[in-house]
Amino acid sequence: MQVINIGILGLGTVGSGVVRILRDHQNKISSITGRKLVIKTVVVHDLAKKRNVDLTGINVTDKIDDLINDKDIQIVVEVMGTVTTAKEYIERLLNAGKHIITANKDLIATYGSELAELAGKNDCDLFYEASVAGGIPILRTIVNSFAADRIVEVKGIVNGTTNYIMTQMSQNHVDYQKALKSAQELGFAEPDPTNDVEGIDAAYKMIILTQFAFGMNVTLDDIEVEGISRVDLEDIKQAKKLGYNIKLVGIAKLINDRIKVSVGPVLIPLDQPLAAVQNENNAVLVTGAAVGETMFYGPGAGELPTANSVLSDIIAVTKNIVLGTTGSRFNDFSREGKQALPDEVVYPYYISLRVKDQPGQMLKITEVMTSVKASFHLILQTEIDDNYARVVMTTHEMSEAQLKEIISAIAELNDIDVIASYKVLPD
């Protein structure tokens, strides 16, 4: 059987998983592709570091040129991370005619178009299924199965760390700091969790999903991003009383053919499938004009799930090599993208207030709402202590501009503070 040689750039969690799966499932992969896939060379940063994966027969080096100059290597898997260095390496590898598979979402979200163009010029494949929602094959599914449909919205729980934290807060009634600590102890959160908890990681994934679902390029600056670090346990409890779970959700939505992408805490009705996604799991809900709502659920990270997505890319490249059909874009859907206008983006909102307990307060709040032509759906008042009450409300649909007006008008009132304001997904 003909051999296809593979190089791997980086031997962390995912790289080790790729080595493991490829060895364990060698026969099945060969029976499907008609080729024997062999890992020839692995490039690591630190040659001395002990690895907990069997590297027998694999050439381990710290020189990228050992991949670039090896004519026998046809496919390179980049799982080293970083943006600048990875980009430089991938460019050199593409120019040397290597097909590239990467799990590097920061890189693809930032330089995806540029790298895809370079890959095309070199007749190379560039696949990155593992960059979004680890073990869930969402990118290839959008390409293959929504090609004839018109996707109108993509909503995703695409960050396992924040979903773990929110689940712990909701189920065990622990506050944010405690939940974060437990996530760190279990390895679900980094020592510096900023990128995850402030929504940056989710935003990168939404950039890639937006490109696949709508054919539109957006950047981090186009996205309204809010993290979970200021989510109050009390709001999670109040939301549940009203029939919602609060989760960090990325939303990319087509409004009058313009796009709006946001990442932030959102109230999800408890009976919706997204509300049931627990702990470190991910889910992406795709709404197509024809197909309606479909949801794809699974592990968002982890050695073997992510490595499995890398392997599905390796098999796709291998089939293309066999058929002589490499060099097509992973996603060939592309159209001009315009940002939605602020007035077009309307949601019901959840607003949580800390209110000094004295007569006339509700009248003041009502006056503010009336002045911006917004209306309540529901108000719930609970005592905090002798002096303060918490008032939470859900509103009817309103624009972000209206929301901002409400918040700044309330800020001017004495004795009423806005604690939080989150989007509410419709029933």
Next chain:
Amino acid sequence: MQVINIGILGLGTVGSGVVRILRDHQNKISSITGRKLVIKTVVVHDLAKKRNVDLTGINVTDKIDDLINDKDIQIVVEVMGTVTTAKEYIERLLNAGKHIITANKDLIATYGSELAELAGKNDCDLFYEASVAGGIPILRTIVNSFAADRIVEVKGIVNGTTNYIMTQMSQNHVDYQKALKSAQELGFAEPDPTNDVEGIDAAYKMIILTQFAFGMNVTLDDIEVEGISRVDLEDIKQAKKLGYNIKLVGIAKLINDRIKVSVGPVLIPLDQPLAAVQNENNAVLVTGAAVGETMFYGPGAGELPTANSVLSDIIAVTKNIVLGTTGSRFNDFSREGKQALPDEVVYPYYISLRVKDQPGQMLKITEVMTSVKASFHLILQTEIDDNYARVVMTTHEMSEAQLKEIISAIAELNDIDVIASYKVLPD
């Protein structure tokens, strides 16, 4: 732009949906495939029947030869239903070099291998994404994204009619007959619902899923099938008290490398994603050795969802025609399949009994359980009336042989009747 002509065999719900989507999304499809897809001819049974879809420019005929003999037509979509006639037509079309797309699960479950072989001989594609779980792209996902993994179990809610009925019973506390009637009024159930409610339709889909997930061919005779027509509302209520939803679930599971496929009412823990699949929706949960649990959720039927799956097949064929790569099997994973041995298949069970209210009854039940070396997990007794009580219990894992022994031993007792026994999915 080059044109690819398409023929359609049958113009019911799905056929009309294909005509509609292809017209509405013409531009997007062309931009992806580089071809203009045109429906040239539609073959119908009754030329006089009024159609509620615009057929301008389409040749409508009642002669299959108008497809077979038309050299311009490259792709034929079979959505006429039936097994024998559809098989004969598809064979003639394949022999005439037409690529086939079908939504006909009965046909594929029964003659899939034979037709796939004939397609290969003629260098033709034969795709049938729409045959399982309508709008959910589950077959192509298994092929593309689980190729490197080893799937160990596929569980599915793959029949919308029965899931609608079970949801109505569970949420609105109506009995089976009432729920069936409401399903029929809404068009979710046929006037003769046998095929759906007795689990036959789900079993056909499990045959196809088993072939894709495990590469193994099973027939209807290999599958243990039980429908929902005898599910008692009371058991749904009792199960919920214990923390479960009862749903009709198809399970294909690898046990010691042998396969076991079953369809029947099953208790699903309420916090599992499958338990949250409501009404006519479908979901397929795939467990991979590497990737763990992933779930694919969406509409199981309906004009546009199903037509969208047909369209994704049409686009796949078109890409293959452009690249010159037609003639590969939809699923090229194949291995010898053996049926699991009865003793290997173990589950916890839910057993529901009608017991005459008199001293010593629980002792008799306990004696039966002890005699077959089975043990309880939990017992719940509720009064039915002055004379009878309902005893429901969940057991620890036991084999089907043990279950049968219990049921026949209880049948021999006076004053105790077995009302139901269902598998319980583990937490």
